[in-house]
Amino acid sequence: MTAAVAALVRERGGSVALTDVALRSPDPRELVVKVMASGVCPTDLFGIDGGAGDRFPAVFGHEGAGIVEAVGAEVTRVRPGDRVVLGFGSCGACGPCRDGHPAYCDRFAELNYAPRSDAATAGGEHVTTGWMAQSSWATRIVVHESSAVPIGDDVPWAVAATLGCGILTGAGTVLNVLRPAPGDALLVLGAGTTGLAAVMAAAHRGVARIVVSDPVEARRTLALEVGATEVIAPDDLAALRPAPSFSHVLDTAGTQPSIDAALAAVAPRGIAATVALKPGANPVAVSQSRLLWGRTLTGVIEGDADIARDVPLLAALWRAGRLPVERLVGTYAFADAQAAIADARAGRLVKPVLEMETVTVTDAAAAASVRSLVDRLREGVSDDDLAALWRSLPAVGTAQLRGLWQGWAVTRDHHAGRLLERSRWYGKLFRSDDDVAPIVCETDDGALLADTDLARGGATLRTIVHDGVATASMVYDGQPIIDHFVRLGADTVLGVMTGRDTDDRGRAFYFVLEHVEDRPVAARDTTPTTAHRS
Ligand SMILES: [Zn+2]
Ligand SMILES: [Zn+2]
Known part of the structure; x- marks a missing residue:
């Protein structure tokens, strides 16, 4: 499962709202693309207005460009790290595809307009994706390799994004x-x-x-x-x-x-x-x-185009100054997606392009839903519900955990919770993937201390699969314990402790970490914090 932020349309004709979503893992011929930019095309407005059916909540956008992050086992066209332009989907096997006219693929409608409701969830609710084989108004998407075309480093993202549909x-x-x-x-x-x-x-x-x-x-x-x-x-x-x-x-x-x-x-x-x-x-x-x-x-x-042949040609024309598409483009921060759509509807500019970099969820509704979820956790949730909730939440990257986090136990009547409470547990400090203070405690005078005795050393952060989710996980140096984290909100994660003897009467220990401002954290003099690291 992959975490992303998507511009979600809740109902026919509705506005977009940036929302946390969880994407399914790619199939053998699919890729995960970190979207860097995506255009707004009239066909997207057609989709928002219900032109392709009443299948909301849904994510639109089909002029994506970005970086390949991960590939399925059978992908041959691209590799992780490739810069790609995304275009329409085609089967590659039917008569029109074999004749070099994939825009008239026998399966065009199925591959480009058929909704997928199994590919993404927002807060546990299914979301329709696969719009024009993309749904690229998102920070990450899963696409078939036939939709991706590598592009040179010299083409700016806002230009690259336009080459996949309108310009094509x-x-x-x-x-x-x-x-x-x-x-x-x-x-x-x-x-x-x-x-x-x-x-x-x-x-x-x-x-x-x-x-x-x-x-x-x-x-x-x-x-x-x-x-x-x-x-x-x-x-x-x-x-x-x-x-x-x-x-x-x-x-x-x-x-x-x-x-x-x-x-x-x-x-x-x-x-x-x-x-x-x-x-x-x-x-x-x-x-x-x-x-x-x-x-x-x-x-x-789609210009009767074959994207694998024509997108590189368009890039070459752009390079030669023959296709000055930047003259048509106006860029918007992803957070301003609704303004871009309104400007496209009003015809205020020819080609609005959303830039996905530096996105954080500021959407008030999303923040409110995180708060209500955290409130529910504070009130107490059954063990089964906790496990289901953990599975439904988006993965987090290790880099997203940098800094000081304050923690509290969700499963309070658990031996790990009681031990941490006795030790005046404050939280965790992630300085880098290889420099982690797994247990930070509060001293009598209110200072913070990395308790390397209790933690038996430090820890490292790695991406590890737990319960089907590949997500940031903290591996203790000195004991066989791994904590796995999923994202509750921009600054809140839900952790579960796993490993030998971590269960209490068959129950796992769950806890919440909330990102707080950096404060000095002292190391215990007697135990150098690097002592257990290899
Ligand atoms: Zn075909
Ligand atoms: Zn289009």
Whole structure:
């Protein structure tokens, strides 16, 4: 099990709230990715609004980029430590996948829209994940290796995150489907991420005439800056007589007016592509008479891209200055995810990107739920409930335990609890993974002392599996005892003591540690704290 913080949507149309979640372990062909950045795409808003079903609470986000932390036994594409861009899922085995068109994979819907309710829990409650094979609005996610593409160290996270969907869709539709030549004319309807990425890709191909239609003046200006040769407001485009004639048209809206505009503008023998994902069947009417003149109207998913082939290509274009996606991006701290979503809905910027680094849960609801859980533990919980609670909580990393922690016994009528109480146990001090004072006691004058006599030396911190959870565990140097910790909250962990003779009439000893401000902790003069360390 892996601990993460995810932007959880509790109900259809709801806001996101950063919430602690526990992720299941990766399958043999899956990886754990530490997400560094994730874009906000219109498809996410579609999902939040229930467009893919009423399956809440859920985590969205599908433009993730991050670092591979762990891999399943059969993973061959990436290794721990690799920087990766995450994209849509595909099976790799069906006809379209074998033909190099994984966006039309026979299992696309199943692999990208089918909810998984068995992959993550928040406070013991199941959470729907697997959105577009990702659910990347989280600090860590479990993904299939087919969704991960290694990327160079030089691509900033906020740029890398955009390459997995929006930019891929726009640039891919131009490079893989429309393929305009230098003498051609391209009309792009809508200057969002896909439209502007299409402009960049067309400019890269040397297309002579690139016209962008968008109602917002700032977007039209941006289109000119990234390669459009002309811009026009939609109303002005519709009023042009004679109607203009384009060999290639890209519709990014998928609405009746937009499809009408695309078919009105495409030349005989020309091609118009539509890319937006809309709810349901989205019926639109088309003029069969116009199509008769050799005009093609086609739909495109994810730019008909193969992410393993096309994401490195997009990165190379970015490196060459041909894909200036940073012009579209605005970054937000993960804690401001709701503001990023609101700005995306309002169209205040083209591509909001969440940056996951330095996240702590500040969410008041999460803090309140930790407090109520701790209150319940203080009141007393049955042994069975304690074991179940311990199993349901997220793992902690050893680095998260640095510093001084004050402890109290949950199982008070246990011999370990009575011994610690008699010794005026205060808590534990984790200076580093290899420098731990396992038992810190309070002296008569209120000072703190690392009681290395009682602890029989020091201890080390390691990640060890207990009861199915790989989590930070404290190994005593001088006695066969290991304490395993899981996360109750940002500054609170639940510990359980294991090892020879640690049970009292079959009962394990549980305790809570709460992170407190650093204070001096003296070493016992008679026993050097390093005496038992190897
Ligand atoms: Zn397939
Ligand atoms: Zn998308």
